[in-house]
Amino acid sequence: MEPVRPQRxxxxxxxxxxxxxxxGRLDDAEAVALARDGxxxxxxxxxxxxxxxxxxxxxxxxxxxxxxxVVQEAFVKAYRGLPWFRDxxxxxxxxxxxxxxxxxxxxxxxxxxxxxxxxxxxxxxxAAVAESAESSALRTHRRDLLLAAVRDLPEKYRLxxxxxxxxxxxxxETATVLDWPRGSVKSRLSRALGRLRTALDADLAEEVRHx
Amino acid sequence: MAEPRRxxxxxxxxxxxxxxxxxxxxxxxxxxxxAVRARLAAGTTPARVxxxxxxxxxRVTQLAAALVAFAVLLGGALAFSPRARAAVVEICTFGAxxxxxxxxxxxxPPPGAHxxxxxxxxxxxxxxxxxxxxxxxxxxxxxxxxxxxxxxxQVLIRGAAPAGFVALRYGPRDGRPPGPVAIELDEFxxxxxxxxxxxxHIGQAVRVxxxxxxxxxxxxxxxxxxxxxxxxxxxxxxxxSGRTLLWQHAGVTYRLEGELSRDVALAIAGSLQ
Numbered sequence: 001m002e003p004v005r006p007q008r009x010x011x012x013x014x015x016x017x018x019x020x021x022x023x024g025r026l027d028d029a030e031a032v033a034l035a036r037d038g039x040x041x042x043x044x045x046x047x048x049x050x051x052x053x054x055x056x057x058x059x060x061x062x063x064x065x066x067x068x069x070v071v072q073e074a075f076v077k078a079y080r081g082l083p084w085f086r087d088x089x090x091x092x093x094x095x096x097x098x099x100x101x102x103x104x105x106x107x108x109x110x111x112x113x114x115x116x117x118x119x120x121x122x123x124x125x126x127a128a129v130a131e132s133a134e135s136s137a138l139r140t141h142r143r144d145l146l147l148a149a150v151r152d153l154p155e156k157y158r159l160x161x162x163x164x165x166x167x168x169x170x171x172x173e174t175a176t177v178l179d180w181p182r183g184s185v186k187s188r189l190s191r192a193l194g195r196l197r198t199a200l201d202a203d204l205a206e207e208v209r210h211x
Numbered sequence: 212m213a214e215p216r217r218x219x220x221x222x223x224x225x226x227x228x229x230x231x232x233x234x235x236x237x238x239x240x241x242x243x244x245x246a247v248r249a250r251l252a253a254g255t256t257p258a259r260v261x262x263x264x265x266x267x268x269x270r271v272t273q274l275a276a277a278l279v280a281f282a283v284l285l286g287g288a289l290a291f292s293p294r295a296r297a298a299v300v301e302i303c304t305f306g307a308x309x310x311x312x313x314x315x316x317x318x319x320p321p322p323g324a325h326x327x328x329x330x331x332x333x334x335x336x337x338x339x340x341x342x343x344x345x346x347x348x349x350x351x352x353x354x355x356x357x358x359x360x361x362x363x364x365q366v367l368i369r370g371a372a373p374a375g376f377v378a379l380r381y382g383p384r385d386g387r388p389p390g391p392v393a394i395e396l397d398e399f400x401x402x403x404x405x406x407x408x409x410x411x412h413i414g415q416a417v418r419v420x421x422x423x424x425x426x427x428x429x430x431x432x433x434x435x436x437x438x439x440x441x442x443x444x445x446x447x448x449x450x451x452s453g454r455t456l457l458w459q460h461a462g463v464t465y466r467l468e469g470e471l472s473r474d475v476a477l478a479i480a481g482s483l484q
Contacts, residue, residue, distance in 0.1 A: 040251055047244050055240035068241040075247045083418055083427065143234065146227055165228035166235060193221040200224065 028091040036082040047075050050092060053167070054099045057177075060162050061100055062107035070106050074099040093169065093176035100177050142200075149199035157192035164189055338367040338378065349374045352400045352463045358482040360394065375400040381469075394469035394479070400462065419456070419473070421465075421480045426458030428473050456480055 026034070026045050034042035054074060058067040078095050085094060150161055163174040164185075171189075175182045346366050347354045351373030356362065363379035370376060381394040419428045456467040456476040465483075467476050 040248055043251070044244050044248060047247055051243060052240040056237050059237045060235070067238070068243065071241065072243045072246050072250075075243060076250050079247075079251050086418070142227065143231055146224075146231055150228075150231075161228060165225065166232035168229075168232070190221075193224050196228070197221055197224045200227075 029088070032082065032085060032091055033087075035079065036085070043079055046078075046091065046095075050095055051075075053092070054095060057096050057099045057167055058103045058106075060166055061103040061159070063103040064107070066106040067103075070099060070102045074102045077102070090173070093173040096167075096169070096173070096177045097179060145200065145203050146196065149196050152199075153192055153195060156188055157195065160185060160189045161192050161196075338369045338376070341366050341368045343379075346374075346377050348372070350377050350398075350400075351375055352398070352461075354379075354398060355483040357396065357479045358484050359479050360396075360482075363396075394467070394471065396479075397466040397468070399464050399466075419458075419477060421456070421458040421460070421477065424458050424460045426456060426480070428476065429455045429457065 026042060028046065028049070031042045031045045035046065051071060054071045055067055058070040058074075063070040074095065077098050081098070085091070150158060153161065159178055160174060163169045163177055164171070169177060171182060171185050174180075175185045178185070180188075341349070343354070343356070343363065343366050346368050349368060349372040352375075354377050356379065360381050364382040365380040367378040367380065368374050368376065376397070376399045378398070379396040381396075383393045419426045454469060454471055454476070456465075456471075456473070456479075458465050458480065460483075465480065467480055469476075471479070
């Protein structure tokens, strides 16, 4: 016969830095385990660690000026969803899936349909300075062209390109974030690259023709 | 000298994309830690009120007030008026499981409840006693019995055939928790709302597996709201201690309640036939 257990409290600890099993900082799995029990300090470790990529994801998936709100909302939902988080699963793609959903909702509700979120940074840093004038112009042209071609892709292709190349997610992570089977990630990416290649080749052919 | 002109292979496209990625204009990331923390610490529903140690009187009052409001919201009138049903659905969108802290749920006893036989607590509203065989006939789903517990001492059913709800009750016995109803297994045709899977607004819940099915182990009194096969939201109040194992299998939702440890509950659930 089980004795009645005392009520468990949320452990809202002080501001001391959390220590993981290795004596260093908490890894994601440790932080998740603590956060699931209500440890807000541990969850804050996850927030600090993953905000940058969450924000980049929100921005590139069309959240626009709502990106900071999307990130905040996603973290709140992630915390509340922790009971459903599978032990041992990687936290980051699971979080980014929530971000992607929130970004999609924000994008849809604001009625913005353009892909203006994909813009080149206007100031490139040292790389531009080191190049010669001629090859720099060529590279800039190619980049503009490639960016335009990406923006023209149908949405699914653009999403997979964004995840794989602009967010540097692995194929498995991309499948989680977009909630697609892995096979679809592979095939859509391959078709997207094919289209982009065709667009670039067409430009190349133009250049050759016009000398 | 210009680069050799040749069509770009997909490898080159991939490399160009990576390089492009590094040059995309993304504003600097915000620091959302304080904002997130404030929202999590504040909590927005009674489910997140926690007692540290013995429940203080003011907390109980606050909690009870919120719960009474909640109970009233979920009272009898709710099921029929569209606006009231919308209110239930709205609550459900926070998650179909509501947890409340405290040793006992401060619910008023269900209307029309009466002490049943000597060994059992009151019947929930709308249920009637029946036999296992009759329940199997009348239910809209196959009624399963946990082999580790054996035949139930009391079987309840709700609704005319095909009935959507069957409860199996087990009285006190050696090796079982005390109380007039030691263990209850509810089976209902319907699934937890899909959004339960994503954004469950719960405090004390642990995800578990029952065989190949997902479930939740909850150790505080709570309600379960679920969608019945007609798409209507139904709410089941807590009747026992609040220790509950909740899972779904083949379109049927199961709830096993009783002062059980998680491992014992999982063993019982695993023995369903």
